[in-house]
Amino acid sequence: MAPARPLIDVQDISKQFGSVIALSGVSMTVWPGEVHCLLGDNGAGKSTLIKTLSGVHQPSSGRILLDGEPILFNSPRDALDRGIATVFQDLAMIPLMSITRNFFMGREPTKGFGPFRRFDVETANRVAREEMQKIGIDVRDPSQAVGTLSGGERQCVAIARAVYFGAKVLILDEPTSALGVKQASVVLRYVAQARARNLGVIFISHNVHHAWAVGDKFTVLNRGKTLGTFDKSQITREQLLSMMAGGKELEQLGAELEEFARADAARAGGRESPLEAGAAAEAAIAATLRQEVAEDRELLEVERRRRH
Amino acid sequence: MASVTANRVDERLQQAPLLTRLLSRPELGAIAGTVLVFAFFAVVAGGSGMFSLKGVITFLEVSAQLGILAVFASLLMIAGEFDLSVGSMIGFAGVAIAIPVTLYGWPVWTAVLFAFGVAVLVGYVNGYITVKTGLPSFIVTLAGLFVLRGLTIGLTRLLTGRTQIPGIHKFSEGDWLAPLFGSDAFKGLFVWLAARGWIDTLPNGAPAVPGIPVSILWWLGLTAVATWVLLRTRFGNWIFACGGDKNAARNVGVPVDRVKIILFIGTACAAALFAAIQVLKFGSADTQRGLLKEFEAIIAVVIGGTLLTGGYGSAIGPAFGALIFGTVQMGIFYTGVDTDWFKVFVGVMVLVAVIFNNYIRKRMTEAR
Ligand SMILES: Nc1ncnc2c1ncn2[C@@H]1O[C@H](COP(=O)(O)OP(=O)(O)O)[C@@H](O)[C@H]1O
Numbered sequence: 001m002a003p004a005r006p007l008i009d010v011q012d013i014s015k016q017f018g019s020v021i022a023l024s025g026v027s028m029t030v031w032p033g034e035v036h037c038l039l040g041d042n043g044a045g046k047s048t049l050i051k052t053l054s055g056v057h058q059p060s061s062g063r064i065l066l067d068g069e070p071i072l073f074n075s076p077r078d079a080l081d082r083g084i085a086t087v088f089q090d091l092a093m094i095p096l097m098s099i100t101r102n103f104f105m106g107r108e109p110t111k112g113f114g115p116f117r118r119f120d121v122e123t124a125n126r127v128a129r130e131e132m133q134k135i136g137i138d139v140r141d142p143s144q145a146v147g148t149l150s151g152g153e154r155q156c157v158a159i160a161r162a163v164y165f166g167a168k169v170l171i172l173d174e175p176t177s178a179l180g181v182k183q184a185s186v187v188l189r190y191v192a193q194a195r196a197r198n199l200g201v202i203f204i205s206h207n208v209h210h211a212w213a214v215g216d217k218f219t220v221l222n223r224g225k226t227l228g229t230f231d232k233s234q235i236t237r238e239q240l241l242s243m244m245a246g247g248k249e250l251e252q253l254g255a256e257l258e259e260f261a262r263a264d265a266a267r268a269g270g271r272e273s274p275l276e277a278g279a280a281a282e283a284a285i286a287a288t289l290r291q292e293v294a295e296d297r298e299l300l301e302v303e304r305r306r307r308h
Numbered sequence: 309m310a311s312v313t314a315n316r317v318d319e320r321l322q323q324a325p326l327l328t329r330l331l332s333r334p335e336l337g338a339i340a341g342t343v344l345v346f347a348f349f350a351v352v353a354g355g356s357g358m359f360s361l362k363g364v365i366t367f368l369e370v371s372a373q374l375g376i377l378a379v380f381a382s383l384l385m386i387a388g389e390f391d392l393s394v395g396s397m398i399g400f401a402g403v404a405i406a407i408p409v410t411l412y413g414w415p416v417w418t419a420v421l422f423a424f425g426v427a428v429l430v431g432y433v434n435g436y437i438t439v440k441t442g443l444p445s446f447i448v449t450l451a452g453l454f455v456l457r458g459l460t461i462g463l464t465r466l467l468t469g470r471t472q473i474p475g476i477h478k479f480s481e482g483d484w485l486a487p488l489f490g491s492d493a494f495k496g497l498f499v500w501l502a503a504r505g506w507i508d509t510l511p512n513g514a515p516a517v518p519g520i521p522v523s524i525l526w527w528l529g530l531t532a533v534a535t536w537v538l539l540r541t542r543f544g545n546w547i548f549a550c551g552g553d554k555n556a557a558r559n560v561g562v563p564v565d566r567v568k569i570i571l572f573i574g575t576a577c578a579a580a581l582f583a584a585i586q587v588l589k590f591g592s593a594d595t596q597r598g599l600l601k602e603f604e605a606i607i608a609v610v611i612g613g614t615l616l617t618g619g620y621g622s623a624i625g626p627a628f629g630a631l632i633f634g635t636v637q638m639g640i641f642y643t644g645v646d647t648d649w650f651k652v653f654v655g656v657m658v659l660v661a662v663i664f665n666n667y668i669r670k671r672m673t674e675a676r
């Protein structure tokens with residue numbers, strides 16, 4: 001059953017910061033149950049685009065429809081209230097505060113009434129610990145300051161938080177940049193799970209391998225403009241990479257493409273190449289992902305059968 | 309890094325030693341300092357009457373008045389802002405009570421409420437300008453410091469022709485609200501204790517101290533409430549978040565501007581409370597009241613372990629900071645040492661406290 005209308009419809013958005021034009025005339029649509037990858041070079045405007053969707057910035061012109069209804073977010077709080085949760089590139093974590101307090105920052109569970117309404121610390125600690133467990137981080141002590149965590153662990157807290165609060169749309173801005181292969185595959189699995197729950201996911205990545213492993217659609221941004229949106233069936237990884245570079249560093253890109261070709265040849269010929277490691281990592285992620293998604297499906301299936 | 313083992317007990321998890329856990333509490337330094345200060349004066353001023361009931365009540369009252377300011381200054385500092393206008397706000401609120409009462413015949417309670425209303429407005433303006441312009445609150449409230457003091461002196465001289473307004477006592481007698489600020493509590497208890505000879509008495513048998521000044525109760529009550537708010541409420545979490553990183557806080561849905569404006573209103577109202585206590589206790593207002601109190605409050609807050617850069621601190625710490633301040637101030641008086649030395653002590657104390665706090669924060673974020 002195909003949904004009747006897109007979840008998010010970005011129409012001709014522009015954004016200026018003083019004289020800097022960060023976005024000019026960008027449109028994209030995100031459907032429920034779809035992972036929409038946003039690709040592009042540094043400074044292409046990816047973060048700016050998703051920040052207009054999450055209420056951090058207001059677009060200079062153009063409009064955004066959520067469920068067919070035009071929206072104007074005055075703050076990220078408005079976006080969260082509408083079920084849009086974001087993992088920002090800078091993670092939005094406060095080092096001196098505990099894992100639990102960071103996890104629930106702005107969305108604290110409370111108990112009691114009237115003037116005695118208070119932060120439900122026990123529930124918060126328990127949920128934070130459980131959610132971190134799910135993402136594969138065994139939290140030693142949820143009251144531990146986030147500043148004492150590693151970069152990857154911090155990224156996982158931010159992702160677990162967004163997944164927990166994202167009811168409709170999940171936006172991830174380069175969520176895998178500080179992660180090892182194993183953790184990255186867990187994050188990619190999260191993305192796939194969110195899709196299975198019919199959320200719309202916007203996934204920004206520099207890493208074409210990661211994007212390719214989970215993406216259904218790809219929008220490429222270059223210098224604040226889109227180079228188009230492509231279905232996975234319409235495009236190859238190499239073409240995406242070439243578009244991401246924006247045809248600027250063509251020589252370098254050519255070299256990289258040759259590397260791809262050589263890697264393929266090497267694989268065919270059973271030889272090692274420098275890129276072999278990267279390709280192997282990607283294969284590992286895809287395999288982990290496939291297996292884990294299959295496991296999830298099985299679990300869901302068992303669950304469903306038991307309920308009937 | 310990450311471990312995926314779910315149920316096995318984590319071998320990296322060890323119960324931190326008690327000392328380490330204590331060291332990560334912001335108020336520890338101030339508590340230790342208080343113990344030291346008390347030990348010191350117990351030795352050098354033990355026989356001077358400093359630790360008689362009257363002496364104790366006196367230094368507690370001095371500490372309490374500063375402590376009321378310090379608790380709110382601490383909440384604001386944790387949220388990443390300063391309020392340098394509280395000293396001037398004390399003077400302003402004082403005349404805002406005294407002028408309507410003495411000149412226009414307002415009942416005392418309406419004048420007190422009026423002063424609090426003015427404080428809410430001043431706090432709102434301080435907060436609004438700070439969050440909307442993005443300027444450092446240091447500058448915005450420094451302007452407030454001068455504007456409010458100037459207004460206080462100017463308006464008072466314009467309306468009364470003087471800079472002091474005495475004679476409030478005859479108006480505040482019988483007022484229903486005044487005892488909340490300018491009276492002593494537990495008077496009956498003190499009379500009873502005096503009758504048994506359990507506390508010092510005057511020659512006529514009345515207790516040497518009539519009761520516990522209400523300012524001390526305000527101080528303890530506000531410190532307790534502020535501690536609860538900080539550690540156990542949603543708003544408390546937002547206060548830490550605002551000072552930790554206001555962009556991060558805003559991006560995850562904390563209404564940063566609203567939190568900060570509320571806290572600016574808090575410091576201004578603390579100044580109004582301070583003013584009401586002094587005006588109704590002494591029965592007079594003075595345009596110079598509250599001079600330098602903004603710095604004394606910040607000193608108590610810093611001694612209390614709150615970080616100048618925000619994001620870390622407590623309400624209990626500043627209460628002890630104020631206690632140290634008040635105790636030393638009165639202690640030096642009792643020992644008969646020239647009170648000029650008090651300032652030297654305060655300066656050194658602040659430096660030691662900041663160095664110590666800095667060390668604690670490093671431990672918190674790096675070496676755990
Ligand atoms: N708050 C801002 N003020 C001024 N310029 C900005 C701001 N945010 C982003 N920009 C500019 O907009 C452009 C796009 O940035 P960004 O969206 O962060 O790119 P990306 O995430 O694709 O790397 C950059 O040139 C950046 O300098």
Ligand SMILES: [Mg+2]
Nearest residue numbers: 046047089173
């Ligand atoms: Mg970016």
